[in-house]
Amino acid sequence: MLGVIQYSLLTIFWAPLVGVGLYGAGLAIYRLFLSPLAKFPGPKLAALTRKYESYYEAVQNYEYLWKIKAMHEKYGPIIRINPHELHIDDNDFFDKLNSFQGKWEKDPYTAHQFANPGSLVGTIDHDLHRKRRAAVLPFFSKQKIYALEPVIQSTIDRLCDKMQFYQKTGQSLNLRNAFKCFAADVVAEYCFAESGGLIDKPDFAAENWVQHQQGLKSGLRARYFPQWYMPVVRGAPAWIRQTVDPAAKHFEIWHRDVEGPVGRMETRKNDEFYEKAGHRTIFHELINSPHLPPAEKETIRVIQEAGAMVGAGGESTSQVLTAFMYCLLANPQAMSKLREELRSVVPTADSPAPSLRQLEALPYLTGCVKEALRLRTGKIARHQRVPAGRSLYYKDWEIPAGTIVSMTPIFVHIDPEIFPNPHTFMPERWLNLNEAERQRLEHYFVPYSKGARQCAAITLANSELYMCIAAIVVRFDLELFETDEWDTEMAIDSHHHSPRLGSKGVQVFAKKSTF
Template identity: 35%
Template sequence: MNWEFLNRSILQGVKAVPQPQGIDVWIYLSVVWALGYFLYLGIYRLILSDLSRIPGDRLAALTYWYETYYEVYRGGQYFHVIDEMHRRYGPVVRVNPNEVHFEDPDFNDVLYPGLGKRRDKPEYAALRAGTPGSIVATAEHDVHRRRRNALSSFFSGASVRRLEPIIHEHVGRLLSRMQDCGIHHEVVELHHMFKACASDIITLYAFGDSFHFLEKKDFGQPYFEAGDTFNGLTHVFGAFPWLARLAIATPGWLVKILNPSVSDFVDSQEWWLNKVREIRQSGDPERAKSTIFGGILNSSLPEEDKTDARLASEAQLVVLAGEGTTAHALTSAVYHLLANPIELQKLKDELATVVTHQRQVPTFTQLDKLPYLSAVINEVIRLHPGAMHRQVRVSPDDPIVYTDKRRGVEYVVPPGTVYAISPLTSHMNADIFEDPFQFKPQRWIDHPEISRAFMGFGRGNRGCVGMTLARREVGAILASVFLKYDLYRGQDGLTLELYDTVRTRDIDANADYIVPRPAKGSRGLRVRIRN
């Protein structure tokens, strides 16, 4: 073989290939570097990562775009994917490159410990919430604890008991509006009333004033619809944090021009902030005692925790959490009680044992004597948690060690890794809750140990600070409504009747936007009220 001729041919062929010149060299090198980087990233995430042994869909382990597809493009559907992963792979699965999801109620207290253990939140969770600086969006453990302590005294049992007259007053207004609708046997979207009532209570407690939605003909629907539009950006903000920062930095007047559908919500944000400033400037010691933000401004928090920007976020959190989750529980409870006459009669029989006078709103003392009412509330929140998104945490100091007892496999989640449990996943665990889809309040009385799987108000040192107030509101409103109204069976008198309400379409969670959403086109809970 003529090797010299062969070498000359190869060299001439190489020279014939166009060689990158100037800027083309940089493009060529950038492409090569990018390809190399993504190849290494994929190999690291799938093979070299400490989480590579944890089962789950390979695409979920490889890229965040897998989650983004289901959350952003499909609209809050990733919770279904996670549940399917658990059915296929077991109680611990990897749901994105740096997050592990658990489904084992007996492990809840390890993942969500009390005050003795540090638990952080990932930064992206703060941006997804849209309330930077609020306690739910505070990532670092010690800062969160400091800010939470300034709020917690206002939601203690004693503090909430002092709100009893305010709650009674608003429940009375709610009943009055229901009676007005009953004059002409109107079909009412009852959840609007519940949102209005819950909003007026929490806003009055927070600022000493409210929007008085219960007095408005439309119950403040434009505000709540604008809030739903804002909430619809949750997953977009989670996937693209720069958009969240841009939205937060955009002036309110410009937001209203760009998206008129959120105008009422932007106006409410400005109202909250103005109320905070008004309280700051008033110097009224009574407001410090009687309002949440008066107390925060007069607390020992450092000045950087009392800025207008942070307190505006805290105000948004307090109001949205106080109105939305409470109204959701009430809506779900009324549906299930009207759809299950036997359970409703049990509740009415119990109410009759402690409410001996024709009093419309039972006292807190009377409500405390109603175990079946408490069981109804637990069961409703189990089936329909008001905050259903994954409750993400980070253990900054210690690894999380979990043993899958059925498979005999131990998994180690390194410090700094995001992990989570979804409330609805825990609540639908058939090993804990027999017939988990069914509404069975009695289970909470017969088997109190099932509370270990309850995540309806969060858990551990970052659990819901307003749980006591929410339970009091739900209990007072439910008891008052069903003391006054009976289930319609064709009889005369004050009655309620479900109207074109389907559980799977109108009540159950069809999408996860931190809060649950019904199916598209749903009009929610509709009830015909008769006087």
């Protein structure tokens, strides 16, 4: 009897372990030898487990994109970078992977990382994404952004007023924080007719951005957990969230920042408030649209879309602005040429601000904008696409339907065969081109990606680059302080381009303009 009991206890103890072991062995055999992706080259450890990727992200400080680049040098232009995903490094394939033809779904691993399936960036299904994109795209037409110009300009004026405070006190200021406040205030004003007033916060809301970055990293870690992980963690009591992932509380703060404006928007039953705002407001019009089904106007869906729009709009644009200004300050000759050109539309530092159309017509400024976007694309993370219901072909390789396939835009931008001296800020490379040369460079210029899942807010982002940089170049002489290229290099892929750990950002002294 005792022997039976002992045998039963041993069975209860060992059976689950044996089962797990057999499952793990079977999964390993499948991934390495039987999977449709087993034929593709790449490290066997990457094919076996996503822990290979997560090691470079969590331990090696989000540097997997550079490991991927090294893997391509060893294994060729198409490689398997995790059990479910292929990566291609061939500039001429970018258009095919980022096409309007066919159905392209979202990688489920990155779609769930920020627990916002109601947003454009979190929408997996191609058809649903298309409908949601069609609803917001009209707000980013050229004409709509020209109409929004007074809002952008007034935010720039507030930013310059704050910078004058630093000029008078002689304190250094962190340009990255300043530009984050500017970009976030612009997009929030357009979304809700409430800017958030981040520019006016002490130290350019530095504490907010620390929390934002922590929340971003929490979301990035969620890529390596099941899809239910983030919703469960977000819905759990605070003490559980703190235990499981201390950074998750910052992610929660990030989402709460838009709950207030959305709630206030839904309680305003008439258009009086928005008429006083003096401009169209994205989410007021969306929730009152007769063309959208009720499910698309539910509060949780609106909050998720708003959170994604404000987060992405503030983060990506501010990173490019920061690097843009650093490149000008580190290249006095470029700064001198830009100032000389700007004098054609702004004779003195006290002259009225030029219009966006005037700025867009300036060749050298346009070259500067393109170089900033080429060198410091806001989102340097690889772009994943999933061909739905059909195989995809790369040269002689057949890629099975439903496979996650990715490319990395920054690899295109730093290819010396397309852009000689690719790491050098050279606005001149965009000037005096014949039509064939211009089309060739434009073809490989992909800061906002391409195709059905291209960034919807291109026109807004570009307008901020033109108007903000022009204003600061005219109104201030900036001097770098304890900052060099190390603080702006594309070292870390924390979804967006981020400086190295230990960097204090791009710090400057603001001095009276000698324009």
